[in-house]
Amino acid sequence: MSIDQPDAGHLQVGQRLTVTIEKLATGGDGVARPEGFTLFIPRTAPGDVAEVAVTEVAKRYGRARLLSLVLPGPDRVPAVCPLADRCPGCQLQHLRYDAQLDAKRAFVSDGLERIGHLRGIEVLPTIGMETPWQYRNKGEFIADAREGRVRLGYQDDAQGFVPLPECRIHHPLTMEILRATEAVATAYALPLAQLITRVSPSDGQALAILVCWAWHDQLPAAAEALRARVPGLAGVLWSQVRGRSVVRRTLADPLTGAKALVQRLGEWEYTVSAESFFQVNTAQGTRLLELVMAYAGPLDGRFMADGYCGVGTFLVPMAGGALRAIGIEEHPAALRDCGENLARYARHDVHLYEGRVEVIFPRLVRKGRQLDVVVLDPPRKGAGLAVLESMAKLNTARVVLVSCDPATLGRDAGDLQALGYRLETVQPLDMFPQTWHVETVVLAVKDGA
Ligand SMILES: C[S@@+](CC[C@H](N)C(=O)[O-])C[C@H]1O[C@@H](n2cnc3c(N)ncnc32)[C@H](O)[C@@H]1O
Numbered sequence: 075m076s077i078d079q080p081d082a083g084h085l086q087v088g089q090r091l092t093v094t095i096e097k098l099a100t101g102g103d104g105v106a107r108p109e110g111f112t113l114f115i116p117r118t119a120p121g122d123v124a125e126v127a128v129t130e131v132a133k134r135y136g137r138a139r140l141l142s143l144v145l146p147g148p149d150r151v152p153a154v155c156p157l158a159d160r161c162p163g164c165q166l167q168h169l170r171y172d173a174q175l176d177a178k179r180a181f182v183s184d185g186l187e188r189i190g191h192l193r194g195i196e197v198l199p200t201i202g203m204e205t206p207w208q209y210r211n212k213g214e215f216i217a218d219a220r221e222g223r224v225r226l227g228y229q230d231d232a233q234g235f236v237p238l239p240e241c242r243i244h245h246p247l248t249m250e251i252l253r254a255t256e257a258v259a260t261a262y263a264l265p266l267a268q269l270i271t272r273v274s275p276s277d278g279q280a281l282a283i284l285v286c287w288a289w290h291d292q293l294p295a296a297a298e299a300l301r302a303r304v305p306g307l308a309g310v311l312w313s314q315v316r317g318r319s320v321v322r323r324t325l326a327d328p329l330t331g332a333k334a335l336v337q338r339l340g341e342w343e344y345t346v347s348a349e350s351f352f353q354v355n356t357a358q359g360t361r362l363l364e365l366v367m368a369y370a371g372p373l374d375g376r377f378m379a380d381g382y383c384g385v386g387t388f389l390v391p392m393a394g395g396a397l398r399a400i401g402i403e404e405h406p407a408a409l410r411d412c413g414e415n416l417a418r419y420a421r422h423d424v425h426l427y428e429g430r431v432e433v434i435f436p437r438l439v440r441k442g443r444q445l446d447v448v449v450l451d452p453p454r455k456g457a458g459l460a461v462l463e464s465m466a467k468l469n470t471a472r473v474v475l476v477s478c479d480p481a482t483l484g485r486d487a488g489d490l491q492a493l494g495y496r497l498e499t500v501q502p503l504d505m506f507p508q509t510w511h512v513e514t515v516v517l518a519v520k521d522g523a
Contacts, residue, residue, distance in 0.1 A: 085111060085136055087128050092144060095122040100181040100480055102165030102510030113138050119169055121147025149173035155242050162230045164508035175200040175504060178512035182502045185480030190488030197500045201361060206507030209355045211273045213248045217266040224259040226252050226269055243508055245273040247280050247306050254303040262296040267315045272348060275356050276338040279308040281348045283326045287315050297329035308332040311348050339363050344385050344415050350408035351384045358505045365501060366449060369474045369517040376446040381431040386412040388449050393421040400425045402434045435464035449474045456482030459489050466493045471523035475516040483514050490518045
């Protein structure tokens with residue numbers, strides 16, 4: 075046992091102790107160090123003096139549960155949501171909003187330093203929202219049926235099903251659909267496993283996907299009943315769970331009404347199918363688009379690519395300025411939407427590839443192609459070394475990397491530096507207020523470019 079990494083010899087599961095919270099860890103848990111041992115405690119704030127109960131002890135760290143506050147820290151505010159103590163959704167709701175933004179900046183710095191081994195990189199202050207509530211345009215809720223009554227909420231590892239009578243971060247229309255779906259699914263005895271909602275805040279229209287354990291003959295009638303209850307509900311689709319977990323399901327089939335919504339980011343309009351990815355926070359999505367375009371710089375006469383292009387959120391506005399543009403996307407529905415969105419703005423020369431960036435980039439390398447500017451907005455797992463290496467072989471001078479996970483951002487940023495790119499700007503953006511999650515936009519420029 076070393077002095078700076080004491081083991082947990084003196085701590086036991088169930089033990090109660092009083093601790094002071096030093097800081098927040100990535101993930102939103104408060105960190106205390108009783109006698110030098112690291113304890114993670116959810117729903118605590120820096121400076122809190124708290125009575126806690128130890129729930130888990132490992133060799134190098136432990137976890138504890140907040141029992142009571144002895145003294146609140148300076149950044150603590152009363153949580154506005156009555157479910158704040160139970161719902162796993164908003165890990166930072168008990169923090170002042172400016173303290174949430176500071177914490178997210180620290181999460182990004184920590185990812186760059188600890189995982190990317192990058193020292194001395196300036197991380198800009200997190201860009202927040204004026205009103206950090208009711209921002210989510212996408213909802214995913216688990217269904218629970220007991221005694222003939224269907225309720226919707228979240229699944230939590232520790233508590234099981236948590237019903238959701240209200241939520242302050244979802245768009246109000248989402249909550250209207252949720253309540254109507256509970257009533258309709260109960261009345262029609264639907265074998266509902268999950269509800270997915272999409273809202274277009276600019277025109278107040280929404281889609282709902284009823285994810286069921288199996289087909290039910292009452293589904294079409296239930297879908298009509300749902301639309302009759304919620305005027306903004308433009309379409310209802312259904313899909314079927316594959317296997318035992320709602321994570322895997324069939325592609326959604328329409329039951330009634332529209333299959334896609336029109337989403338707007340600033341002056342740009344996008345067709346977005348029920349299952350295509352779209353930025354979950356429309357207001358911050360507009361800021362993200364502005365940042366990506368500014369970091370990409372002037373595109374005239376240049377070749378650009380948008381890997382992970384989705385419905386064309388960045389590709390559609392940017393393609394107009396470039397000499398040649400390509401988009402790569404693996405999801406067929408998103409790619410179809412992207413084609414439609416490019417056509418809406420007469421971007422006829424853009425080459426769209428259906429497939430994985432890790433396959434398409436090496437193919438472009440083999441063809442001897444060059445890409446001056448590349449935008450990469452991968453899912454949580456990040457781009458990874460193989461994609462970044464092949465991008466470097468395409469002689470890319472400017473990379474705009476968008477990340478929703480500080481850990482994989484740190485790894486990708488470290489790899490970019492090792493490949494000869496200089497991190498010019500690291501800008502966190504609060505896409506997910508009240509939660510620990512943070513979006514980051516990075517501009518990396520090839521040394522000597
Ligand atoms: C975070 S979203 C970004 C989409 C788009 N940039 C936007 O802002 O709307 C990631 C997108 O990459 C797609 N995707 C995931 N893995 C991929 C891969 N290996 N190759 C290509 N596309 C991928 C997903 O289907 C999704 O549309």
